[in-house]
Amino acid sequence: MTTRYFSNNASTGNGSLYEAVTTASAGDIITPDPSVFGVGERVEITLASELRIPVALTIDAGKTRLILTCANGGVIDCREATGFNDFDARGVAFIGRVVVGGDSSTTLNC
Numbered sequence: 001m002t003t004r005y006f007s008n009n010a011s012t013g014n015g016s017l018y019e020a021v022t023t024a025s026a027g028d029i030i031t032p033d034p035s036v037f038g039v040g041e042r043v044e045i046t047l048a049s050e051l052r053i054p055v056a057l058t059i060d061a062g063k064t065r066l067i068l069t070c071a072n073g074g075v076i077d078c079r080e081a082t083g084f085n086d087f088d089a090r091g092v093a094f095i096g097r098v099v100v101g102g103d104s105s106t107t108l109n110c
Contacts, residue, residue, distance in 0.1 A: 005033035011048040017059075017068075018051060026055040031062045039063040046071045061091030068094050 004024055007015040020030045037043050044067040053076065059066075068076065076094070 001027040001029065003029045003031060005031060007033040007036045009043055009045045011046060011071075017045050018047075021051060021053055021057070021059075024055060024057050027057065028055075029058045029060055031060040032064045032066060034062060037062075037064045040065060042067065044069060047076070051076050059089050059092055064091075066092045068092060070094075 002025065004020040006017045006020045010016045012018045017030065024030060032043055040063065042065045043061075046069045048071060070076065
């Protein structure tokens, strides 16, 4: 298990949440870099496209207010997970359509 930090609110690229998720291994924790984002800071990430979460991992808002917004019908897709319990979101607000299970019929409407 490794803690992976993201250091910006860009939808993709170096230091992004997308990069941290796509390079994660099972059991990893992904969280905002505390040297970049302050306590209570609103960190809003608008995903330009779907974000596939291929392994069981945790996205932890840490001490920030992390908000994931799905733009243009984008989804957060945990297709390889067996259910919502395999994807742990601590302190994360989801805005939009969020797919959390093994197929598109498992949807959390926020």
